[in-house]
Amino acid sequence: MKVIFTDIDGVLNCQRTPNPRKFPYIVDQKLLARLHHIVKRSKAKVVLSSTWRYDPIGCLAAKAFKIPFIDVLPDLPEQPRRDEILKWLSEHPTVTRYVVIDDEDDELDELPLFQPTQAEGLSPEIVRGVCDYLAGKRKKDMRRNAVLRLLQNAKAALKMHPG
Secondary structure (H helix, E strand, O other): OEEEEEOOEOOOEOOOOOOOOOOOOOOOHHHHHHHHHHHHHHOOEEEEOOHHHHOHHHHHHHHHOOOOEEEEOOOOOOOOHHHHHHHHHHOOOOOOEEEEEOOOOOOOOOOOEEOOEOOOEOOHHHHHHHHHHHOOOOOOOEOOOHHHHHHHHHHHHHOOOOO
8 A cells, every 4th residue: 555644734735825714724726636636646545644633623624625535643742743654654564655745844854755845835846756756666755955854853843732
């Protein structure tokens, strides 16, 4: 089984996503169509790694927006997202290949991270990279530079989600 661990904010919505009523949970339909394209082309399953999963309203919103997820990561308070992904993977030994799509780097250094920008969200380039990686045609992920990732890790360490 192939798996896509996806964030929502910064991936399926971005700074350009219209949100005139300032709803806390919003998905950009163009970016969501790109995720659907990846799923259709790769036949991968989606696991929600977004903080939306902590809130029942967030999970309902994800379902209402038709994000095609089959599961959510376990909630491990005070742990980086990397540990939540590794725990999920350890409980699902049938996974043959996976990617992480996240605009932040929550200590995801050794995982195959495809990192969109908050300004653009899930770009066509990231879509192609993810599809190629899941098909085994690409060995390298697509992450931002090391300095920016180090700053993101420091920021994440300072604001771990509440338990």
